[in-house]
Amino acid sequence: MIKKCSGCGILLQTIDKSQEGYVDSLDKDLCERCFKIKNYGEYQSTTLNNEDYLKVIENIPKESLVVYLTSVLDINLDYAKKFPHLLIVLTKKDLLPKSVKDYKLINYVTNIIPNYLDIEVISSIKNYNLDNLISKIKRHSHSKDIYIVGMTNSGKSTLINKLIKNYSNQNSELTTSMYPSTTLNTVKLKIDNLSIIDTPGFISPGSILNYLIPSEIKKITPKKEIKPRSYQLKGNNSFTIDNLLTITYYDDTNITIYIANNINITKINPNNSKISKDYEYSFSLSANKDIVIEDLCFIKFTKSCRVDIFCPYKLNIYERDNLI
Ligand SMILES: Nc1nc2c(ncn2[C@@H]2O[C@H](COP(=O)(O)OP(=O)(O)OP(=O)(O)O)[C@@H](O)[C@H]2O)c(=O)[nH]1
Numbered sequence: 164m165i166k167k168c169s170g171c172g173i174l175l176q177t178i179d180k181s182q183e184g185y186v187d188s189l190d191k192d193l194c195e196r197c198f199k200i201k202n203y204g205e206y207q208s209t210t211l212n213n214e215d216y217l218k219v220i221e222n223i224p225k226e227s228l229v230v231y232l233t234s235v236l237d238i239n240l241d242y243a244k245k246f247p248h249l250l251i252v253l254t255k256k257d258l259l260p261k262s263v264k265d266y267k268l269i270n271y272v273t274n275i276i277p278n279y280l281d282i283e284v285i286s287s288i289k290n291y292n293l294d295n296l297i298s299k300i301k302r303h304s305h306s307k308d309i310y311i312v313g314m315t316n317s318g319k320s321t322l323i324n325k326l327i328k329n330y331s332n333q334n335s336e337l338t339t340s341m342y343p344s345t346t347l348n349t350v351k352l353k354i355d356n357l358s359i360i361d362t363p364g365f366i367s368p369g370s371i372l373n374y375l376i377p378s379e380i381k382k383i384t385p386k387k388e389i390k391p392r393s394y395q396l397k398g399n400n401s402f403t404i405d406n407l408l409t410i411t412y413y414d415d416t417n418i419t420i421y422i423a424n425n426i427n428i429t430k431i432n433p434n435n436s437k438i439s440k441d442y443e444y445s446f447s448l449s450a451n452k453d454i455v456i457e458d459l460c461f462i463k464f465t466k467s468c469r470v471d472i473f474c475p476y477k478l479n480i481y482e483r484d485n486l487i
């Protein structure tokens with residue numbers, strides 16, 4: 164009998180407890196890994212990787228509508244460009260200050276990727292703009308299969324759970340968690356005559372999530388509205404972000420940091436810093452740029468400034484025009 168886990172899509176098996184999909188009986192609908200994530204909120208590692216997830220994504224028929232999710236905190240559209248029928252969804256709007264307007268975020272996306280069918284800014288947790296989103300999905304769905312795609316943790320499974328709850332009379336629930344690689348294969352669910360298909364998210368090689376242990380991931384994950392922290396800086400000086408990295412700036416400037424509220428930002432003498440400097444990232448920013456440290460934070464600069472970032476990991480750290 165071939166049966167998939169209703170939480171993460173992996174094929175269920177009763178043979179090897181150390182492998183994904185294990186259940187002690189095929190009568191069960193949920194694999195042991197999902198059971199532990201759902202009931203104990205524990206991190207459960209997986210032997211699958213980006214290559215496995217990409218195989219799933221590459222099998223998406225070209226004519227299908229792809230709903231591509233990316234968090235407002237880490238707008239990453241690298242993979243989105245692959246899909247011809249694209250509805251872009253910026254998720255987790257509740258984490259940005261309420262004063263941030265949706266159109267600013269939408270303008271930012273349009274400058275990077277102008278050829279999409281539609282776009283929506285949502286919060287699944289706050290039920291924000293989900294009515295608009297389901298109407299847009301229905302409007303643009305020419306075939307009945309709709310694929311929900313995006314980076315790990317962008318909120319794909321959480322969104323589908325909300326759509327099923329709000330707009331169908333089913334009660335199935337996909338597995339979600341704050342840790343990477345929760346969904347392992349496709350899971351198909353029905354809303355009216357549409358099939359909504361959850362997919363595994365990719366993990367960016369430069370994401371800090373690759374280097375942190377579960378308790379650290381928990382710490383850096385923003386859980387509620389970020390209170391931006393603004394500083395007037397007098398160069399040349401340094402600060403650390405929670406012992407994860409050191410930031411040295413050489414000019415006077417004003418910055419605002421968007422990061423989880425419980426993370427410590429501390430002024431330091433870089434010569435006394437205990438943080439390893441294995442990797443160095445240098446920027447000569449013109450005015451009105453952000454530095455993004457993928458899956459950790461973004462820093463808004465108003466004036467031009469030379470900046471060096473030191474850390475023990477090989478991260479994706481890049482500059483962009485101010486998002487907000
Ligand atoms: N604040 C906030 N958190 C959200 C929202 N949507 C999802 N999350 C959280 O983001 C984390 C990841 O959610 P998932 O739904 O598991 O993400 P995913 O995209 O399915 O991840 P993979 O299965 O690993 O690809 C969970 O901790 C969710 O609670 C949202 O609208 N707001």
Ligand SMILES: [Mg+2]
Pocket residue numbers: 319320321338339345346361362363364
């Ligand atoms: Mg998922």
